[in-house]
Amino acid sequence: MLPTTSITLLLTLFLTITSASPISFSFPLVARGALTETQMLAIAPTSKNCDNPPAKGECATAKQAVKFTTQSFDKYAVTSKAEQAAVISLMAFESDDFKYNKNHFPGVPGQGTRNMQSPAYNKKYAASIPALKDKVAKVSSPAALLDLLRENETYDFGSGAWFLTTQCSKDVRAKLQKGDEAGWQMYISDCVGTSVTDERKEYWERAVKALGV
Numbered sequence: 001m002l003p004t005t006s007i008t009l010l011l012t013l014f015l016t017i018t019s020a021s022p023i024s025f026s027f028p029l030v031a032r033g034a035l036t037e038t039q040m041l042a043i044a045p046t047s048k049n050c051d052n053p054p055a056k057g058e059c060a061t062a063k064q065a066v067k068f069t070t071q072s073f074d075k076y077a078v079t080s081k082a083e084q085a086a087v088i089s090l091m092a093f094e095s096d097d098f099k100y101n102k103n104h105f106p107g108v109p110g111q112g113t114r115n116m117q118s119p120a121y122n123k124k125y126a127a128s129i130p131a132l133k134d135k136v137a138k139v140s141s142p143a144a145l146l147d148l149l150r151e152n153e154t155y156d157f158g159s160g161a162w163f164l165t166t167q168c169s170k171d172v173r174a175k176l177q178k179g180d181e182a183g184w185q186m187y188i189s190d191c192v193g194t195s196v197t198d199e200r201k202e203y204w205e206r207a208v209k210a211l212g213v
């Protein structure tokens with residue numbers, strides 16, 4: 001048996017350690033490999049704040065982007081770092097660092113959400129969300145449907161992961177998961193359906209670096 005003084009000493013020591021190191025105790029609350037605001041800012045450098053947004057009501061900060069993008073990766077089970085980098089870079093590029101969630105140039109009605117997907121995909125995407133069923137039944141235009149998706153950041157930021165996991169072939173995903181440029185090019189050309197440009201590639205390169213793919 002330890003003498004009372006020793007117990008008191010041990011208890012004091014324990015309390016000193018726990019109160020002196022709050023970081024070591026809060027650390028396990030952060031999931032390993034979780035996305036950070038720093039990573040998001042490295043990919044979308046102008047997303048620190050939404051001061052003077054170019055389009056009213058459309059801007060999101062890196063901090064918001066981290067929260068809702070992380071949520072989407074959980075929901076659609078996008079665990080590959082290479083796939084995460086591809087989706088984030090697509091969203092950051094398409095939304096101009098999260099400043100837009102509607103197509104403005106030229107302004108296709110109904111085209112939007114953070115990956116700027118076309119109206120046909122927004123229709124499929126909205127139909128895949130059970131919680132939107134009643135509201136979707138009442139919308140009468142592609143623009144109104146987009147507004148429904150943009151209204152809730154979970155849906156607004158969820159489309160990139162939804163698109164990857166439901167619209168890309170197994171073959172594209174397998175190649176993309178390798179993390180090399182050829183796989184990413186295939187994702188852009190064969191699944192997203194557009195072509196690689198220097199600027200798109202710069203976003204992807206920043207994402208790959210930031211996530212440590």
Ligand SMILES: *[C@@H]1O[C@H](CO)[C@@H](O)[C@H](O)[C@H]1NC(C)=O
Pocket residue numbers: 131152153154155
């Ligand atoms: C957004 O959608 C999510 C998922 O359906 C839901 O949990 C959340 O409550 C919604 N947020 C708002 C503000 O309606």
